[in-house]
Amino acid sequence: MDDDQKKIEVCFSPAVFDCFHNPDAIVIVVDVLRASTAICTAFMNDVGTIIPISSANEAREYKHKGYIVAAERDGHTLDFADFGNSPFNFTSERISGKTIAYSTTNGTQAINMASSCYKVAVGSFINLRAMSNWILNEKRDVIILCAGWKNRFSLEDTILAGAIAEKLLESKSYYTECDSAHASLDLWLLAKNDIIGYIQKAAQRTRLRKNGLDDVIEFCFTRDLTDIIPVYSHGMLVKLREPVAFVN
Amino acid sequence: MDDDQKKIEVCFSPAVFDCFHNPDAIVIVVDVLRASTAICTAFMNDVGTIIPISSANEAREYKHKGYIVAAERDGHTLDFADFGNSPFNFTSERISGKTIAYSTTNGTQAINMASSCYKVAVGSFINLRAMSNWILNEKRDVIILCAGWKNRFSLEDTILAGAIAEKLLESKSYYTECDSAHASLDLWLLAKNDIIGYIQKAAQRTRLRKNGLDDVIEFCFTRDLTDIIPVYSHGMLVKLREPVAFVN
Numbered sequence A, B: 001m002d003d004d005q006k007k008i009e010v011c012f013s014p015a016v017f018d019c020f021h022n023p024d025a026i027v028i029v030v031d032v033l034r035a036s037t038a039i040c041t042a043f044m045n046d047v048g049t050i051i052p053i054s055s056a057n058e059a060r061e062y063k064h065k066g067y068i069v070a071a072e073r074d075g076h077t078l079d080f081a082d083f084g085n086s087p088f089n090f091t092s093e094r095i096s097g098k099t100i101a102y103s104t105t106n107g108t109q110a111i112n113m114a115s116s117c118y119k120v121a122v123g124s125f126i127n128l129r130a131m132s133n134w135i136l137n138e139k140r141d142v143i144i145l146c147a148g149w150k151n152r153f154s155l156e157d158t159i160l161a162g163a164i165a166e167k168l169l170e171s172k173s174y175y176t177e178c179d180s181a182h183a184s185l186d187l188w189l190l191a192k193n194d195i196i197g198y199i200q201k202a203a204q205r206t207r208l209r210k211n212g213l214d215d216v217i218e219f220c221f222t223r224d225l226t227d228i229i230p231v232y233s234h235g236m237l238v239k240l241r242e243p244v245a246f247v248n
Helices: A014-020 A035-044 A056-064 A108-116 A125-138 A156-168 A177-202 A201-209 A214-220 B014-020 B036-046 B057-063 B108-118 B125-137 B155-170 B179-201 B203-210 B215-222
Strands: A006-011 A027-028 A048-052 A069-072 A100-103 A121-122 A143-148 A230-233 A237-238 B004-010 B024-030 B049-052 B068-073 B099-103 B118-122 B142-146 B230-233 B236-239
Touching: A006 A014, A006 A156, A014 A121, A014 A143, A014 B014, A027 A108, A027 A125, A027 A156, A035 A048, A035 A100, A035 A121, A035 A125, A035 A214, A035 A230, A035 A237, A048 B236, A056 A069, A056 A100, A056 A156, A056 B068, A108 A143, A108 B057, A121 A125, A125 A156, A125 B014, A143 B036, A156 A177, A156 A201, A156 B179, A156 B236, A177 A201, A177 A214, A177 B179, A201 A214, A214 A237, A237 B099, B004 B014, B004 B155, B004 B179, B014 B108, B014 B142, B024 B057, B024 B108, B024 B125, B024 B236, B036 B049, B036 B099, B036 B118, B036 B215, B036 B230, B036 B236, B049 B108, B057 B099, B099 B203, B108 B118, B108 B142, B108 B230, B118 B125, B125 B155, B142 B179, B155 B203, B179 B203, B179 B215, B203 B215, B203 B236
Parallel strands: A006 A143, A027 A121, A027 A143, A048 A100, A069 A100, B004 B142, B024 B118, B024 B142, B049 B099, B068 B099
Antiparallel strands: A048 A237, A121 A230, A230 A237, B049 B236, B118 B230, B230 B236
């Protein structure tokens, strides 16, 4: 590596995030099926802010306070919530200009866990190019935090981590010595020419199919639908206002 | 899957082993560089028993009690120990017929962590075929526990997990719905035709090289040098006495 190159690391589970201690790093939280894709979709549809909430009880309190609440556990919308975790729920009619309190099985906890780092952003295939370019402009170490499933490894988050790593490594201003980043990149290179085919074996793919929630698959693996970067700021997710200078 | 098929899961870090709750499963602990290879080597060289010890302090106490102690942290032999973690240290002259107290950075903790499951065995490339056949004979769910590096994912353990998974899946008596098993298998298929080449990027490969400890690399990735299965029994590792009926 060169002295001015920055480091890429990939964390496969929130349970081991502490091992990646680097408060000066940017953390990109990914939860492809479905929280991080839903958050990017909400900002495409002009949501005002999103409050990421870790516990279902806290989400219920936000409902009592009068917030619009999106909340699910294990794929199912919680009974008190206005809607659940599908990106297709976050329509302009429902959310434009509003503040949404949002709680999911894995993704929102991961966002809150990362909040002590320098910056936290939300990545998905639908903002892949913009996200990668934003990281390149930031010129900082980056940790890609895969939300996974109840602290277990997930293939869909891993291939997105690999896709981001590929773009950063191509620029030569990043390097990696992290085994999970190498593995993510190798798996992404296996998947990239037929992502939907590759992901058929993913456990979350099967869970969504069983629950009749797999209408989102094609959308969640579509690249570069938006240039929006959702970032964490003072307990909330907001749309990044800085323009992203495209490097590639 | 068929009703009588058994399940393969791969756990990438001791920190998430609790997520794989399955007390009826066999757990195969792998720590290719170097603890699990060293343990298999010790049994090839007729060690009597090995006591896996989690903490360095406890290893020191065993030394004071008069045991032969093998102990390392971060690749370096601890000052009170008789020798460290290289498989080449476990020579017949030193260990034949003896009880060794053994403590390493990652591997011995993983063995102790798994000890509440139905059976625990130690896997390495040097006993790959025998291990896979033993599992096939046991006809039970299996969790392959990668010791990793300080709770982080490691490539070398993952490709061994993939190699075991490949043999079990070929038999048709096992299936997997575990994303980390799928990833392990995909990475193994990338690596298998040139394991030494593939593993050059592994962080532990680099650590061993920096410490002048990489004379073991070729040995640690050599397949099928022994049919011995080290198994955990009452706080100790012993050589499995049952004959392994070879399925393939």
